Amino acid sequence: MNTPTARQELRQRLREQRAAVPAAQRIGAAVGLLEQLRQLPELTVDERIGAYFAVNGELSLHLVVAHCWRQGKQLHLPVADAKRQxxxxxxxxxxxxxxxxxxxxxxxxxxxxxxxxxxxxxxxxPLLGFDRRGHRLGYGGGFYDSSFAFLQQAERPATPLLVGIGYSFQEVDTLAPESWDVKLDLIATERELIDCTQA
Structure with a gap:
């Protein structure tokens, strides 16, 4: 699973699977995701929260964003630069x-x-695939890994807490991490909140 070809094939399969999710299931998943994230104490106590705009079939955060705004949180979205930061x-x-x-x-x-x-x-x-140890399959650009590389040397969980967001079908048995991969602390799907720090 660690060869570039195997990763690309897995990315393609998961992209296609995600793109095929019907609209009603997407709506239900967004509701389920909010229910799972509301179990997370940090969503209540933390003030500065990073999120993302869902594209290409990603699990939508629109209900989570609305919830955070109602709670008076500061929502932040990523802006990419030319240096993959x-x-x-x-x-x-x-x-x-x-x-x-x-x-x-x-x-x-x-x-x-x-x-x-x-x-x-x-x-x-956001992610394309994940395993329960907190390994994330991204899109291959390395933006999140390079931007949060400072967490690799930190005792985890640390600040910020990294929570991967994906549909439950995006789980794979195991992902062999690359040296630059930054682990997730938790993963939230429409069905469960997975604590990867215990894995």
Whole structure:
């Protein structure tokens, strides 16, 4: 599972599977995801939360975002730079957004309003696949791994807490991590909240 070809084949299979999810199931999954995340104490106590815009069939965070806004949380969405680094922009209902070069909507804010990943307390991370040990199969760009590389040297869980978000069918038995991969602390699906720190 650690060869580039095997990873690409798994990415393709999971993309196709995710794209085939019917609309009614997507809506139900968004409801289930919020129920699972509400079990997470950090969603209640943390103030600075990183999230993402769901694209290409990703499990939607729209109900989670609305819940966080109702709780007075500061929501931040990623903004990618040319060096494969993410910084995060405060996101409110009034924030203008525009697709980046990958077609992913990004908040349009001044550069001096972007915050570093380390300044967040809780980050909801998109993924293509995962295993219960907290290994994440991303999209191959390395943006999250490079941006949160500082956590590799930290005693986990640390700040920010990394929570992978995906459908339950995106679970695989095992993913062999690369040296640069940053583990997830937890994974939330529409069905359960998985604590990867015990694995």
């Amino acid at each position: 993410l910084r995060f922009a405060r996101y409110t209902a009034d924030t203008p957004v525009q697709p980046n070069r990958f077609g992913i909507p990004e908040p349009q804010v001044a550069a001096n309003q972007l915050v570093a990943p380390a300044s967040l307390e809780l980050v909801l991370v």
